[in-house]
Amino acid sequence: MVFVRKVKTASGATAVQLAEYAGGRDRVIEHLGSAHTEAELAVLLDLAHAKLHEGQDELDLDWARPVSGAPVVQAQASQLLIHAIRSAWNRLGFNEIGDEAFFSLVLARLVEPTSKVDSLRVLTELGYEAPHRNTFTATMKRCATRGYRDVIATKCFAHAATAGDVTLCLYDVTTLYFEAEHEDDLRKVGYSKERRVDPQVVVGLLVDRHGFPLEIGCFEGNRAETATIVPIVRQFADRHNLADIAIVADAGMLSMANLHALDEAGLRFIVGSRVTKAPADLGLFLPEVGVSEPAADEQHA
CATH class of the missing domain: 3.30.420 (Nucleotidyltransferase; domain 5)
Incomplete structure (x- = not known):
């Protein structure tokens, strides 16, 4: 049976999903989004229940009730959080690396430490355009061959020496x-x-x-x-x-x-x-x- 599932994420948001119980565990059918406020959660739950009963026939009882369409979430994004992390990234000079995929992987893992593959989900929930998972694999190889650690270590030292x-x-x-x-x-x-x-x-x-x-x-x-x-x-x-x-x-x-x-x-x-x-x-x-x-x-x- 398909049901509406609410799950707390590591970032403190509430993920709303359609899931079914199969093989001894919950299997996610569709991820509808993550809510950071009660209002966002209410919208996502309405959307989930609309999808849950989609296509089911209703008795025409001609009850006097307001008619309204199901709420539709067009998009959501944690722009303030993304902006804060990118600002700190640029202020420390890490943007000298010039690798947007590397930044997106760091962004995802700061919000919710997880695997490279699952980082795609985190970025999607943030409203950030996630690269392909193969891009993350290529990025990790570039980290080693292009000396990303040396660049970051140098920038960290410069910041610490200046600030203290x-x-x-x-x-x-x-x-x-x-x-x-x-x-x-x-x-x-x-x-x-x-x-x-x-x-x-x-x-x-x-x-x-x-x-x-x-x-x-x-x-x-x-x-x-x-x-x-x-x-x-x-x-x-x-x-x-x-x-x-x-x-x-x-x-x-x-x-x-x-x-x-x-x-x-x-x-x-x-x-x-x-x-x-x-x-x-x-x-x-x-x-x-x-x-x-x-x-x-x-x-x-």
């Missing part, structure tokens, strides 16, 4: 899993923060003190977190010819190899550690770099 400073940077990692059966050279099963056993990648992100992104890196899913911080920091420092920066990281990044690598690169660092563990860590590292170990009363301050 980059003498203090914060680093952390996360994991992104894939619903794939087999591993490859990058997507591998490893320690998952979500306790999953799917192939995944490890993503490292370096931000300024306000949380603005400066550098990002992607690693094999089975790489240890402690093995990601030094490559990202070195990549960032080399890209912008920096020498005097301090890196803040949590206890997950704490390893003797990392502390030595950051120190040898002439970079300052602040590493969070549990109070009970900190004296032992400092006791191993500080004497090696010519710093005396804190006194007992200082350790527990």
Whole structure:
């Protein structure tokens, strides 16, 4: 049986669809649109019920009632949202990339993080003319061959350096899993923060003190977190010819190899550690770099 289905989207809108229950799940027959207000929702629901009963005969009871045609939604678009995102895109200088398909993919994923194919639905709901899905595939290839990441990283640094400073940077990692059966050279099963056993990648992100992104890196899913911080920091420092920066990281990044690598690169660092563990860590590292170990009363301050 066909029924009217309302679904909340990640952007907070309410999608109205005609669907049927088949094979143990709801199958969408037609997507009628997404409503952001009660008025838009009422119009879409009227349209859905009109389509649901379309072509059905009615008894001519000659009741005195106003006659009106079914509401028809000609078009809808989230112009203000699109304008706000494009304005920020241009203000940061990302438009230098000159790839409209790449912008549309970023737009879709900012509104609702999803797959390349499903991004077409998101763009359609926004009222934005979506490219063909093959165009998205070609765009992702251009990202790698034309150095989009380098362009964006340079623009992000320029913005952060102008708006504030980059003498203090914060680093952390996360994991992104894939619903794939087999591993490859990058997507591998490893320690998952979500306790999953799917192939995944490890993503490292370096931000300024306000949380603005400066550098990002992607690693094999089975790489240890402690093995990601030094490559990202070195990549960032080399890209912008920096020498005097301090890196803040949590206890997950704490390893003797990392502390030595950051120190040898002439970079300052602040590493969070549990109070009970900190004296032992400092006791191993500080004497090696010519710093005396804190006194007992200082350790527990």
